[in-house]
Amino acid sequence: MKISPLPQEAIQVEDRWYVLATSSHSGDPTRVLKHGESFALLDRFGDMPRVGSGEHGFFHAGTRFLSRYELRIDGQRPILLNSNVRRDNSALVVDATNPEQAEGTDARHKGTLHVQRTAVAFEGALCERIELSNFGAVESRLQVSFEFAADFADIFEVRGFRRDARGEVLTAEVAARRVVLAYRGLDGVVRRSTLSWSEPPRSLSAERAELDLRIAPGAGRVIEVRIDTHAAAAPAGTAAFVEACRGIEGALAEARASGATIESDDAPLDEWLARSAADLAMLTAGNPEGRYPYAGVPWYSVPFGRDGILTALEYLWVDPTMARGVLQFLAQTQATTTEPARDAEPGKIVHEIRHGELADLGEIPFGRYYGTIDATPLFVVLAGEYYQRTADRETLDALWPNIERALAWIDRSGDIDGDGYVEYARQSRNGLVNQGWKDSEDSIFHADGRLAEGSIALCEVQGYVYLARIHAARLARALGHEAQASELEAAAEKLRAQFERDFWIEELGTYALALDGAKRPCRVVSSNAGHVLWSGIADPEHARRTGDTLMSDRSFSGWGVRTVAEGESRYNPMSYHDGSVWPHDNAIVAMGFARYGMKAHAAAIAGAMYDASRVADLHRLPELFCGFPRRDEGDGPTLYPVACSPQAWASASPFYLLKACLGLSFRPEEPRIRFLHPVLPPFVGVLTVRGLAVAGARADLRFVRHGAEVGVQVLSKQGQLDISVVH
Numbered sequence: 001m002k003i004s005p006l007p008q009e010a011i012q013v014e015d016r017w018y019v020l021a022t023s024s025h026s027g028d029p030t031r032v033l034k035h036g037e038s039f040a041l042l043d044r045f046g047d048m049p050r051v052g053s054g055e056h057g058f059f060h061a062g063t064r065f066l067s068r069y070e071l072r073i074d075g076q077r078p079i080l081l082n083s084n085v086r087r088d089n090s091a092l093v094v095d096a097t098n099p100e101q102a103e104g105t106d107a108r109h110k111g112t113l114h115v116q117r118t119a120v121a122f123e124g125a126l127c128e129r130i131e132l133s134n135f136g137a138v139e140s141r142l143q144v145s146f147e148f149a150a151d152f153a154d155i156f157e158v159r160g161f162r163r164d165a166r167g168e169v170l171t172a173e174v175a176a177r178r179v180v181l182a183y184r185g186l187d188g189v190v191r192r193s194t195l196s197w198s199e200p201p202r203s204l205s206a207e208r209a210e211l212d213l214r215i216a217p218g219a220g221r222v223i224e225v226r227i228d229t230h231a232a233a234a235p236a237g238t239a240a241f242v243e244a245c246r247g248i249e250g251a252l253a254e255a256r257a258s259g260a261t262i263e264s265d266d267a268p269l270d271e272w273l274a275r276s277a278a279d280l281a282m283l284t285a286g287n288p289e290g291r292y293p294y295a296g297v298p299w300y301s302v303p304f305g306r307d308g309i310l311t312a313l314e315y316l317w318v319d320p321t322m323a324r325g326v327l328q329f330l331a332q333t334q335a336t337t338t339e340p341a342r343d344a345e346p347g348k349i350v351h352e353i354r355h356g357e358l359a360d361l362g363e364i365p366f367g368r369y370y371g372t373i374d375a376t377p378l379f380v381v382l383a384g385e386y387y388q389r390t391a392d393r394e395t396l397d398a399l400w401p402n403i404e405r406a407l408a409w410i411d412r413s414g415d416i417d418g419d420g421y422v423e424y425a426r427q428s429r430n431g432l433v434n435q436g437w438k439d440s441e442d443s444i445f446h447a448d449g450r451l452a453e454g455s456i457a458l459c460e461v462q463g464y465v466y467l468a469r470i471h472a473a474r475l476a477r478a479l480g481h482e483a484q485a486s487e488l489e490a491a492a493e494k495l496r497a498q499f500e501r502d503f504w505i506e507e508l509g510t511y512a513l514a515l516d517g518a519k520r521p522c523r524v525v526s527s528n529a530g531h532v533l534w535s536g537i538a539d540p541e542h543a544r545r546t547g548d549t550l551m552s553d554r555s556f557s558g559w560g561v562r563t564v565a566e567g568e569s570r571y572n573p574m575s576y577h578d579g580s581v582w583p584h585d586n587a588i589v590a591m592g593f594a595r596y597g598m599k600a601h602a603a604a605i606a607g608a609m610y611d612a613s614r615v616a617d618l619h620r621l622p623e624l625f626c627g628f629p630r631r632d633e634g635d636g637p638t639l640y641p642v643a644c645s646p647q648a649w650a651s652a653s654p655f656y657l658l659k660a661c662l663g664l665s666f667r668p669e670e671p672r673i674r675f676l677h678p679v680l681p682p683f684v685g686v687l688t689v690r691g692l693a694v695a696g697a698r699a700d701l702r703f704v705r706h707g708a709e710v711g712v713q714v715l716s717k718q719g720q721l722d723i724s725v726v727h
Contacts, residue, residue, distance in 0.1 A: 029617040030056070031085055031092045032297050032646065033121040035248055036286030037061045037355070038229065039297050040126050044083040046094040046117040047071060050149075055158055055298055055642075058126050058193075060229040062302070062356025064158055065193040068149035069227070071117070071130070073098050074142055078115045085618060087274055089282040090249045092119045098142075112136030113215075122244040122251070123286070125234070126227040129241050134215040144223060146209045150193045152183035154358045159299060163363070172206035178235070179206060185357040194233035198224035248285075255281035255291075259319030260693070262658070265686040272613040275620050276654050279646035280315060284322070291325025295352075296623055296644030305330055305350045305375035306437060307649055309382045314587060314652035316382075316389055317659050317666070317692075323386045324395055330379055331402040335370050340427035343371035343435075347409030349379045351432075364430070371431040372439075373424035374461050376406045376414065377468040384471020387478070391668035391695060396475060407472055407488075410465055420498055421457035421515065422465050436461060437585075438528070438563060442570060443577040444514050447523040449569035454517010460528045462499050463535030466492050470536070496537050503532075504542055509549040511538070525555060525565035527585050533592030543596040550589060551601050558630025559637040560586040560608045566627075573627035573638075580640060582624045583609055584649035587656040594660040599679045606657040606681040612637050613654070621654075623647035658687070662703065663726075671695035672722040678703065678710045688715070697721035 033040040038060040043049055048056040048069040058066040071078070078096035085092050098113040114133040119126060134140040157163065170182035170190070177200040181193045201209040215221050226236035234240050262273050283293040287303075294300065295307035308330070312323040333353065335344040342365060343351075351372035359367035383403055387396050414422040424435040432439050436458045444452040469492035476485040503511045505521060511529040512521035530550055533543050549555065554565040557573075560581040564571050573579040586609060590602040608630075613619050615636030622645040626638035663676030671694050680687060680703060687703040697719030704711045712725045 030645075031083065032282075033085070033089070033092055033119060033126070034282050034285075034294075034297055034301065035121045035123065035251060036288065037301075038121055038124050038126075039301050040119070040121050041298055042092060042119065044094070045071075045077065045080055045096065046083070046092060046119055046128070047077075050147075057158070058121075058227055058229075059155065059298065059301070060124055062155050062354055062359065063191055064153045064155070065150055065191065065229045066126075066148065066195075066227055067151040067153065068147060070147045072145045072147070073113070073115065075145070079110070087278060088249070088252050089278045090120060090252055091245065093117070094119075113140055113142070120241075120244045120248050122248040124229040125244065127236070127241045127244040128225045128227075130223045130225070131220060132213065132215060132223070133220040134217055137217055139217065140213075140215040142213055142215070144211045144213060146195075146225070147207060148179075148195060148209075149207060150181040150183070152185070152191050152193075154356045155299065155301075155354075156356075156358050156364055161358070161364070163358075167357070174204055174206060176200045177204070179204060179209070180233075181206065185360075187357050187360040189357070189360070192229070192231060192233075194226075194228040194230075196226050196228070196233065196236040198222070198236045198238070251285040252278070252281045255285040258321045259315075260317075260689055260691045262318075262655075263688050263690075264684045266684045268614045268619070269610060269684055271619040272610065272621075272654055275618055276651045277318075279620060279651040280311070280322075280648065283646060283648050283651070289325075289329045291322055292329045293322065293326075293648040295649075296647035299642075299644055300352075300647070302352060302354050303329065303350075304352045306372055306378060309349075309375060309378045310584060310588070311648040311652045313378075313382055313385060314584070314649065314656035316385055317664055318655050320386060320389050320392075323382055323389075324392070327379070327383055327386060327395070327399055330375075331399055333368070334402055334405060339370075341365060341429075342367075342369050343426055343428045343431050344368075345370070345409060345413040347376065347405035347407075348413070349375040349406065351375060351435075365428050369428075369431065371424075371426055371428060371435050373414070373422060373435040373458065374437065374464055376409055377422070377461065377464040379403075380406050380410075380468035380472050381464060384468075384475055387475060388471075389666050389668065389694070393478075396478065400475070400479060403472060403475065407468070410468065414465075416455045419457075419519070420495060422461050423455035423457045423517075425455040425517075436528075438577040440575070440577045442575075443563075445522060445524065445570050446516075446520070447569060452514055452516040452522055456517065457515040458528065459503050459511045459514060460531035460535070462495065462503070463532045463537040466495050466499070466537040467535040469495070499537055500539055500542070504539075509545045511542075511546065524568050525549060526568075527555070527561045527563050527582075527589055530561060530585070530589030530592045533596055534588050535592075536595060538596070540596060543592075544598065547593050547596065547598045547601050551604065553629075556604075556608075557581055557627050557637075558608060559612055559625065559627075560605060561589050562627040566629075574640070576624070576640075579627040580624045581627050581637065582650070583612075583621045583653040584647075587653035587660070590657055591660040594663060597677070599661065599663075599677060602657070602660045603679055603681045606654075606661055607683060609653065609657060610681065610683050617645075620646055621650045623650055657681075666694050668695040670722060671697055671720065672724060673699065673701075675712055675723075675725045677727060678712065678725065680705050680710050690715075694721065695719075699723065 031042045057064040081095040094117040096115040100110040116131045119128045167185040173180040178196040203210040295304040308326045312326040335348040354366045469488045473485040473488035513524040514522045571579045590605040593601040622643040690700045700715040702713040
C-alpha cells in the first residue's frame with residue numbers, strides 16, 4: 001500500500017488516519033443532509049461544486065455516488081439570496097435569483113426570476129425540487145442546465161488515500177430523462193448512480209442535462225431531480241419528492257419522539273439545544289444498526305464504539321433509548337476471537353465499522369476494527385449508568401454475559417504486563433498507534449516532546465476502569481452476585497490507591513497524561529485529567545487542584561479547556577489533539593468538576609460552549625475548534641479547517657453540560673429525581689424540562705434563578721415520583 005508524501009495532518013497508512021487538510025471549508029459553510037447510510041454535502045447554493053474543498057458529494061455506504069452536481073441558469077450560477085437547513089434537518093432550502101443578462105440576450109433584468117431549491121435525502125436517494133417563478137413583466141425564456149459527475153471514490157480516497165489501482169468506470173446509460181453512471185470496483189461490486197428528471201431534457205449526456213423553459217409573467221415552472229444509489233431506482237416526480245419529504249420528516253420525528261424537551265428564557269440557548277437534538281436525530285434516523293448515532297459527517301458517518309457510548313452517556317438523562325440501542329449493538333459486535341490484523345481480542349468492544357470498496361478489500365483495516373483501549377470499560381460504564389437511569393432489568397439480564405466478557409478482557413488482555421493498569425499496544429500493522437480518544441500519532445508524549453513508547457497506560461482509561469468496576473459491582477449485586485460485587489469493589493479500591501501513587505504529579509497540580517512502557521509518567525498538563533475527575537477515581541484534594549489547573553489561562557482558552565495546555569512542548573492550537581478545544585471533551589471535564597463540587601468551573605465551561613454556539617453556523621458546535629485564546633468579545637473561536645459538523649458527541653454536549661450544572665441523578669427504584677446543589681449557567685434565568693421520565697412516571701420541571709440560588713418548580717407530575725433538591 002503506497003501513500004504519497006502529504007502535508008501535516010494528512011493520512012499515513014502505517015500509523016495515522018486523519019483528514020487531509022489541503023483546504024478549508026470554514027469560510028464557505030457546508031450544508032449536510034443525512035438519512036441512514038447516505039449523506040449529502042452541498043454548498044450554500046445547493047450544489048456539489050467541481051472546485052473547492054473537495055469533499056462535496058452524495059455518499060452512500062462509504063462511497064461517493066455523485067461528486068459533482070451544479071445548477072446553471074443560462075450558463076450562469078444564480079445569485080444566492082438565502083440558504084438554510086430546516087430546524088429539524090429534514091431539508092435544505094435555497095433561495096436565489098437570476099444574474100443580469102449579457103447584452104444581446106433575452107431582455108430579462110436581474111432579480112426578476114426567483115429560484116427556490118429544496119433538497120431532501122431519504123432511503124439512499126437525494127431528491128430535489130427546483131421552483132422557478134417569473135416576477136418580471138415579460139415572458140422569461142431560459143436554459144436550465146445540470147452538470148454532474150460520479151467518481152465512486154471511497155470515503156478514504158476523498159480524505160486523501162492513494163491507491164495503486166482502481167476499478168473500472170462503466171459506459172453510462174443515457175435514456176430520455178435518465179442517466180445511469182456506474183463503476184465496477186476491485187471488490188467485484190457494481191455501484192450505480194441514477195439521475196432522473198421529472199420531464200425530458202432537450203439534451204442529455206453522461207455529464208450534462210439541458211432543459212429549455214418558457215415562463216409567462218407571474219407564472220412558474222417546477223423541475224424535480226432524483227439521484228438514486230439503488231439498482232432499481234425510482235423515477236423523479238412530484239410523488240417521489242413528496243414521499244421522500246414525508247419519509248424523512250417522519251424518520252426524524254420518530255428519532256426524537258421518546259426524549260424530554262428543554263426550553264428556556266434565552267433564544268440562543270433554545271436554538272443551540274434544538275439544533276443539537278435535531279442533529280442527534282439525523283445522525284440516528286434510518287441507521288441499519290438501530291438506535292445508534294453515527295459519529296459524524298462527513299468522515300465518521302458510521303458506528304464508532306467510543307463515540308456512540310459517550311454520546312449516549314451525554315444524552316442519557318434526556319432519552320435513555322439511545323443508550324439501550326448503543327449497548328445492544330455493541331454487545332452484538334463484541335469480539336469473540338483474537339485477530340491481530342483487526343486488534344481484536346475476546347470481550348473487546350469495537351472501535352469502528354466501515355463499508356465500501358477499501359474496507360471490503362482489506363485495503364484499510366477498519367471494516368470491523370477493535371483498536372480502542374477505552375470502549376470496553378466505557379461499555380460497562382454505560383451499562384451501569386443506563387441501569388441506574390432506568391432499572392431496566394430485562395436489558396441488564398440480556399447484557400450481563402457481555403459485561404462479564406468485557407470485565408474479563410480488562411483483567412487479562414487489557415492489562416498487557418500484569419501491573420494492574422489497562423494499556424494499549426497495537427497488533428495490526430495498519431492500525432492506530434495511539435488508541436485512546438486522542439488517537440493522533442503525536443498526542444501522547446513526554447514533557448520534552450518525546451513520543452511515549454511501549455505499552456501505554458492513559459490516565460483517563462484507568463479512571464474508566466475504576467468506574468466500570470464500581471458500576472459492574474452494582475449490577476452484580478442487583479443480579480444477586482454478592483461475592484462478585486465485593487471482588488469488583490475491592491479491585492476498584494486497589495486501582496484507586498495505585499493510581500494516586502503513580503499518576504499524581506505534585507509540581508504540575510494535575511495527573512500525568514500517561515505512563516509509557518517503562519512506567520515513566522508523561523508529565524504533561526492535558527484535558528485527560530478532567531476525565532479522571534469524571535470517573536471519580538481522583539482524591540478530592542487532588543481533584544480540586546486539577547480543576548484549578550485546567551481552568552488556568554494555560555489550559556482554558558476562553559472557549560473551553562484545551563486538549564493540551566499552552567506551553568507544553570507539543571502545544572499547537574491548530575493541531576487535532578495537542579492544543580485544540582473539543583466540545584465533548586469539555587462536557588466530560590465539566591461533569592468531572594461537578595462531581596467534586598466545582599460548579600463554578602462547570603458553569604464557566606458551559607458559558608464558553610454557549611458563546612461558541614452563538615456564532616457557529618446553524619448554532620451547531622463542530623467536532624473541535626482551534627485553541628487560540630479568546631480575544632475581543634465579538635469574536636468567535638478559530639475554526640479547525642476540516643472538523644466534522646455535525647459530530648454526535650459534540651451535539652450531545654449541551655445536554656451533559658446542563659446535567660452537570662443541575663446536579664441531576666435518578667433513583668428509579670424509589671422512584672426519585674434528585675438535584676444536588678443545582679446552578680444555572682449565567683446566560684439563562686429560567687429553564688423548563690418537559691417529559692422527564694423515570695420508572696413509568698413523568699414530570700415537567702422548571703428551574704428559576706433567585707440570586708445565587710436556583711429554585712425547582714414541579715409544573716406537573718404523572719405517576720408516583722419524588723423530586724428532591726439538595727442546596
